[in-house]
Amino acid sequence: MAQIPNLDNSPINLSSIREQSQKELLNILKNVRGKKCLVIDPKLGGSLSLLIQTSLLKENGAELRHLSAEPIQTECSKVMYLIRSQLNLMKFISSHIQNDLSKGLQKEYFVYFVPRRTVVCEKVFEEEKVHHLITFGEYPLYIMPLDEDVLSCELDHTFRECLIDGDTSSLWHVGKAIHKLEFSFGVIPNVRAKGKGSAKIVDILNSLQAEEPVNSSDMGTPEINTLILIDREVDMVTPMCFQLTYEGLLDEIVQVNNGAVEVDASVIGTQQDGKKIKIPLNSSDKLYKEIRDLHFEEVVQVLRERATSMQKDYADVKSTSQSVSELKDFVKKLNSLPEIARHVSLAQHLQTFTCKPSFHSRLDIEQTILELQNYDLCFEYIEEMIHKQEPIIHVFRLLVLLSVSNSGLPKKSFDYLRREILHSYGFEHMPTLYNLEKAGLVKRQESKSNWLMISKALQLIPSESEAANPNDISYIFSGYAPLSIRLVQHAIRSGWRSIEEILKLLPGPHLDLKRGGSTSGSAIDRVPSFQSNLDRVTDGHRALVLVVFVGGVTFAEIAALRFLSSQDGMGYDFIIGTTKIINGNTVLESIISTN
């Protein structure tokens, strides 16, 4: 199975977007004639693996390398860099060029920025006095499909940059990405945004529309009906909770990267030990599509049923009383066997983690924190983790959860825990603590927490009786409905107005507007209320909602949205846009790594 996902079942023509990006990339390669050494920054290379086969790049005369501090060893006289316009990468390139110069090598250098040239990156080359040696270009890849309903800008550090560094460049990137989508699918008429970044994106989107208008008259009705933008900052609780869906759990435990996991060969059952195997995970795998969003416990059940039925069929076959057509059915079923085997192995691997008592106690403590019931118990639990020197990332996840739900920590325990962390993990974590405080993730308590109020108003934690309700998204976290998804639910159902009071308790402004080209005026008249437009499925046409998470989204949240749209009577499909797929660890890691 290929790592490049199949997009045929997408509710919107994502293939065309991907094909365009492929074509642009190949054109760039063709622009530089002859043999060349293509140096890709590794993060970008990972993303590109979802876009294009590396063999295609090689066919165009490119010798592939990954960008690092090491000088490039190549026979080619043309060196082509394909890099994200990220500051710290520039020094590698300039050092490569200087290295070549010192050896008296004469080469042609091409630097293609993804998605565009920036003043600041070129400034680095100017300062290093290599600018005149380079031919610059752009590869305008702003957004790419990860799966049939997920689009990503592949921006790793949006959250950190916006909240800690004050660098809002990624907001412009997201705005531009959405604007590009509008060129293909029409101007999105309804926009709801929550959070500072989201509001800024709406601004940017509007000014982009003013600068380079999407001509709505030749596009017909817009294919995407509503855009919902939500800042990650608005809901930092959800990513800190351990994900319990199959896909979420895979990401938490073995890390899903660019739509694939890498595991030891032994996990999959082959005998070569120590070798890593890459397993692609996307909707092209039918079984995976079925179980990816289920709670892990259910996944185990489904797999068990599949396996037993297979076993039964096998027994029947052996009893030889089968007709030929029955045999044929059986053989057909056998085709799904490799898929079953693969997921059984993966599930088994996950189970070695979920069986541990520490796993359960962690889930317990998460729930306790969310219910805001026993602060001391939570505090002691975290204290003990620090004393035991458990991985610092685990400590931070719970600490952030505790701090965010309590609107900060009482000064005494705040200072105490910070000191214990520095003592246990080293003083090198001082900037991390400072950053966490700056981002408001772990801070001193200054006001009373309003988490309970939010949680009650949005029914984030269902009561015992409701917990049995199979139609609610709270199944995702075994009894916690993600705040972000609840907001989306409200935004679609009735707009922000009904939960205005709650929104005010969450960080950042919210806004709700209608836009569009010259025809927008009449469009509004025709659709008196948004509700009637969305909730009722007229002529079998399902409205399409683009939900963009600024600062990242977790697999659990994606699962929740898919679950919502699969519910009876919900007349809409979701396309999920994000700056990056994240989980609690990756968000915190980007804050911890100081450089």
Added chain:
Amino acid sequence: MAAVSVAAEWQLLYNRYYRKPEIYSMQWGRMDLTRHRVACAPFGGPIAVIRDDSKIVQLYAESARRKLHIFNSAGVLLASTVWDRPGGRLVGMAWTDDHVLVCVVQDGTVYRYDVHAEICAPQFSMGKECFEQSVVECVFWGNGMVCLTEGNRIFCVSDFKNPKPCKLADPALEDYPLCVAVIEPQYTMHGNVEVLLGVGDHVLAVEEDSVQQLGAGVDPLQKMAVSPNGKYLAAFTHDGRLLVIPTDFSRIISEYSCESTLPPEQIAWCGMDSVLLYWEDMLLMVGPTGDPVRYLYDEPIILIPEGDGVRILSNSVMEFLQRVPDSTVSIFQIGSTRPAALLYDALEHFDRRSAKADENLRMIRASLPEAVKACIDAAGHEFDVSRQCTLLRAASYGRAFCSQFPRDYFQDMCKTLRVLNAVRNHEIGIPLSIQQYKLLTTPVLIGRLINVYHHLLALQISEYLNLNPEVVIMHWACTKISASSSINDTDLLEILLDKLKLCKGISYAEIAAHADNSGRRKLAAMLIDHERRSSKQVPLLLSIGEEDTALVKATESGDNDLVYLVVFHIWQKKMPLDFFGTINARPLARDLFIMYARCYKHEFLKDFFLSTGQLQDVAFLLLKESWELEMNLLANKGSPLQGPRIRLIEQAQKLFSETKEQNFESKAAEEHAKLLRLQHELEVSTKQAIFVGSSISDTIRTCIVLGNHRAATRVRAEFKVSDKRWYWLKAFALATVRDWDSLEKFSKEKRPPGGYKPFVEACIDADDKTEALKYISKLTDPREKSEVSIHMHFVKCETFFIAYSGSVLNVILIFL
């Protein structure tokens, strides 16, 4: 019948009709073309007139100083200026495609004027050789020119937009050539101009790097003209014959012997079908065969070749000689019974309420669409408005009886004619034929209109044809600014905005740039404010020195690239302290600057933080330096001296202690320094370099693992490690080295402050269940107890799953 009188004006040449309607009577009053050098632009362009200084002429009531006059095609004066250019006699003057008047004087200097008789581009010289040898003759085409010198050398400028004079190959002539013509670059094989020289009894084709002899023995040629498509040459021989030959001289296509052997003054192609020869008083039109047509003139004329005919300019009128288009012939030819003629006739009957109209229509029922189309086409070819009307009415009348005829065709023609009639008005003076108009295209026509400041008409045409009026309004605005030096900025802005708002998405930045170039910086600033495209607005603001506004606009735009642009601009312009001040007042600019500086300008960043009083940030930078020092030490396995590191940390501590908010950091830095010193001591005393870089807890564990309990206790005391943590650390450290006795002893020292959990977990962690059991019984908390027992059973649960899934795998293995 009216139809007869139309055809009565035609002349038959061979089997084709020609007509020569008068399009303008010239508005320029008394004019004698013979006294002047005249340059007429094709496509109904302007006419430049200047007194000919190569002739001796009588001066009437006029100044002795020569004046350059520019008229439109109807002889309306557009502009004039005194000709006072040095460099000798004017030897060549012509219009380029862009309506730039190129004037070449004897010494090879080239002056360029616009239609307003103003110098529009810097003068340039054709080179030293031209200067020394003197230019004798110039031949122009589209945007290029060749000139011949007295030394019989040829020089060429292939594009006046980017004038780079170059010398062509030397034809090595002793005498000046008899005649000269050029084949335009677009018609030659190699894309460079080819010059034909009539020399002796042959022709030389001169290119940039070669000279080729053509048509040997063709007879000396006195006059030549290349056909509009560059394929044929019309040549007048010394014995009075007119030859038409392909430009490769492979054969003679036609030949006509004139009565005179005197070479004509002018020779020109009329379309592709005939050649015009002009001697004083007589214009002779020679076709492929048959008798030529003779026109007599009692005043001098100038032939202006167009693609589909020749305009004939005389002192008093402008005429257009063209072959009568087929559709017109089919209607107006005497005795024509073509459907179009019958349709036209039917309209006349209809107007007279005669029943014959119906009869006519019946006769041509089957070919009605063809007839309608012919009438529409013929209308398009007419210059006379009333005749256009009649023809269109005829078409409209016929169309009523054939519903399938495409409606657009009629409408488009009406639109085209409206535009043509508008520009043909003598005030505008652009007598385009429909064919010329189609060749020229509307945007170019609009460009020409705005060039001569007919902005309103251009705007009306744009709106009428649904074209974007941006070009027109933009040009108007710029012209307005240039022409309004006496209007103050605010008023002018209002006047401009009033019109600019007509056009959505117009680039205010471009107009502002023009205002700035015209020395109106304040107006420019006001205009930029209206620009919605930040990417255009910001760079312009920088160029007019409005850095602060640029920074605000860049920040608002959300495009951080622009912010960086401004930041770097200011950085370059200002002293560091000023720069710091500006940046610090703008959070986004500051943060972006810090991002960049963090990567590439570490020291400068420190200065910034210091000068703006952000001491804690300096402190963090110092800490970072200290950690980087450690990395380097580790990498180099260098000296274990921690002095420089500790000094940095202490500096940081001092900075932290400056503010109350950083109390925590200050204490931490203090402890950090203390730890390093202590670790250094430990490394010296244990002679093992394993302490530096680890945390306090790690240090304690390492000490215990090494059996150095005294050191461990010392570290504990130095850093006031709590009992709780101490128990965890020690229990785990002892379990790591499986020192079970010490562990037990430790557990019995006193009642552990946090219970026995650390002991149980340490044993389980070391995978020794029997040891663990010792302490499990001592657990008091039932919750802890149950957790541990689950842990002990955990192995079972795992085994179950493996057993179960193993069976599945069996199935799989059987079939694979």
